[in-house]
Amino acid sequence: MNEKIGILALGHGSKLPYNKDVVTGVAGLIAKKYRNVVVRTGFMNMNNPTMKEGLDAFKGTGVTTIVAVPIFLAHGVHTTEDIPQILGVSREDRKTTIKLDGRDVTLVYSEPLGVDELVAELAFKRAQEALSSN
Amino acid sequence: MNEKIGILALGHGSKLPYNKDVVTGVAGLIAKKYRNVVVRTGFMNMNNPTMKEGLDAFKGTGVTTIVAVPIFLAHGVHTTEDIPQILGVSREDRKTTIKLDGRDVTLVYSEPLGVDELVAELAFKRAQEALSSN
Numbered sequence: 128m129n130e131k132i133g134i135l136a137l138g139h140g141s142k143l144p145y146n147k148d149v150v151t152g153v154a155g156l157i158a159k160k161y162r163n164v165v166v167r168t169g170f171m172n173m174n175n176p177t178m179k180e181g182l183d184a185f186k187g188t189g190v191t192t193i194v195a196v197p198i199f200l201a202h203g204v205h206t207t208e209d210i211p212q213i214l215g216v217s218r219e220d221r222k223t224t225i226k227l228d229g230r231d232v233t234l235v236y237s238e239p240l241g242v243d244e245l246v247a248e249l250a251f252k253r254a255q256e257a258l259s260s261n
Numbered sequence: 262m263n264e265k266i267g268i269l270a271l272g273h274g275s276k277l278p279y280n281k282d283v284v285t286g287v288a289g290l291i292a293k294k295y296r297n298v299v300v301r302t303g304f305m306n307m308n309n310p311t312m313k314e315g316l317d318a319f320k321g322t323g324v325t326t327i328v329a330v331p332i333f334l335a336h337g338v339h340t341t342e343d344i345p346q347i348l349g350v351s352r353e354d355r356k357t358t359i360k361l362d363g364r365d366v367t368l369v370y371s372e373p374l375g376v377d378e379l380v381a382e383l384a385f386k387r388a389q390e391a392l393s394s395n
Contacts, residue, residue: 132388153384203277242282242283243383247294251295254328256371257328257369
């Protein structure tokens with residue numbers, strides 16, 4: 128069976144629209160850039176789809192593995208405790224199996240964005256934009 | 262007078278070490294990648310240096326303009342209300358003048374990271390890393 132990868136972009140959720148807008152926007156860019164991957168979103172609280180609804184949204188897509196990627200800058204209590212609990216993964220193993228369309232699908236939990244050249248580059252770009260608009 | 266740019270990488274702050282580690286790590290990467298820029302950090306709460314201490318840390322560097330860049334993924338009440346208030350910038354103008362070493366220094370407040378191809382690329386990289394370690 129061919130591997131087909133799904134990415135569940137996990138958001139914190141917020142009463143304000145910004146967090147959902149960013150997570151949804153980033154998910155859209157992932158889907159556009161990596162066209163062989165099925166991308167869905169799920170929010171920890173305050174927004175829909177919830178994380179469980181996000182997993183359900185892979186039904187009918189034929190994905191064999193889903194990677195849940197926290198669209199969070201850094202670890203914190205949400206990424207180390209709350210989200211693993213909702214996903215049913217342990218902090219050691221970071222992997223479980225779920226049922227979708229009656230089939231076993233591997234669910235893997237990734238690291239958040241963290242320290243990376245790409246974040247440094249983006250922060251510098253935001254600084255340049257602010258300078259050029261002032 | 263030649264322009265000399267400072268970047269103040271603004272962090273949320275946290276009781277856990279992760280947020281400070283990421284903001285400090287990203288600030289280090291900015292300084293390494295863009296060597297003509299003076300980079301300092303400042304945290305909104307719970308960590309040091311505070312934002313005001315971060316601004317003071319540009320003393321003696323000769324910067325003529327400082328851009329405060331929120332190392333936040335999305336806007337929220339902190340980036341739209343709390344941080345502008347601490348920096349003394351309005352939401353419309355996003356710019357003020359501060360005194361450093363007895364000179365006027367322009368302080369500009371930038372957008373947070375937001376939706377960008379670079380975030381999509383990094384999220385995909387984290388997904389790939391999780392897949393290859395499982």
